[in-house]
Amino acid sequence: MSLWGKTVTKESFTHCPNGHEELKDVPVLYGLLAWTPELHEQAANLEFWPGGCVGMGEKTKVICTKCRYSYDANLAYWEKQGTHPSDFERPLSKLIAAFPIDQAAYYQGIRDGAFYSESLCYWSSEKTGQIEARILRYLRQERLNPSVTKSSFQDRRTLTIKCKSNDRWIVVDITYHGHMKQTYIRVDVLAEQAARIADRSAFVAES
Numbered sequence: 001m002s003l004w005g006k007t008v009t010k011e012s013f014t015h016c017p018n019g020h021e022e023l024k025d026v027p028v029l030y031g032l033l034a035w036t037p038e039l040h041e042q043a044a045n046l047e048f049w050p051g052g053c054v055g056m057g058e059k060t061k062v063i064c065t066k067c068r069y070s071y072d073a074n075l076a077y078w079e080k081q082g083t084h085p086s087d088f089e090r091p092l093s094k095l096i097a098a099f100p101i102d103q104a105a106y107y108q109g110i111r112d113g114a115f116y117s118e119s120l121c122y123w124s125s126e127k128t129g130q131i132e133a134r135i136l137r138y139l140r141q142e143r144l145n146p147s148v149t150k151s152s153f154q155d156r157r158t159l160t161i162k163c164k165s166n167d168r169w170i171v172v173d174i175t176y177h178g179h180m181k182q183t184y185i186r187v188d189v190l191a192e193q194a195a196r197i198a199d200r201s202a203f204v205a206e207s
């Protein structure tokens with residue numbers, strides 16, 4: 001049975017993962033939006049929620065009006081996106097919060113009240129080799145023991161760095177996009193369940 005397209009309403013919860021009771025069912029708007037100032041304001045007022053281009057069929061989404069964590073009914077977790085580690089009600093793990101980058105998109109997922117996943121991603125025009133060296137240095141400073149694999153697909157070259165810290169799995173993908181001459185960096189810190197769902201099962205098994 002597929003859970004995709006399931007809609008959950010605020011009646012399913014007494015509070016958000018941060019203890020706030022101010023929950024709201026916000027209509028989801030799918031597709032590529034033309035972001036006018038009006039639309040920005042409506043989104044800020046939680047008149048709608050941008051659902052992205054891959055429609056999952058949720059008509060409404062449960063949002064905490066206080067901390068803006070939203071409930072993902074398909075993956076059964078609360079998530080929040082921010083542009084700075086200080087945007088998060090719950091402090092991000094040190095590895096993500098102290099990651100050596102000025103600007104990135106940050107994500108946090110909380111499942112059953114506990115840590116589930118945290119990510120950051122950004123584009124860079126810096127030389128890929130320099131990015132790789134800096135990230136590996138950072139991970140080693142954190143006393144992690146990263147392993148590195150390389151793969152490629154069409155004009156993309158990816159370096160994947162994996163390591164484990166206590167009960168968390170860390171995956172860094174550094175992908176050079178040849179036609180854009182830009183590199184996309186994504187860092188995931190995952191609880192075991194999230195690591196398994198993210199198709200890192202081989203990684204979980206070998207760790």
Ligand SMILES: [Zn+2]
Pocket residue numbers: 016017018019020064065066067068069
């Ligand atoms: Zn809240």
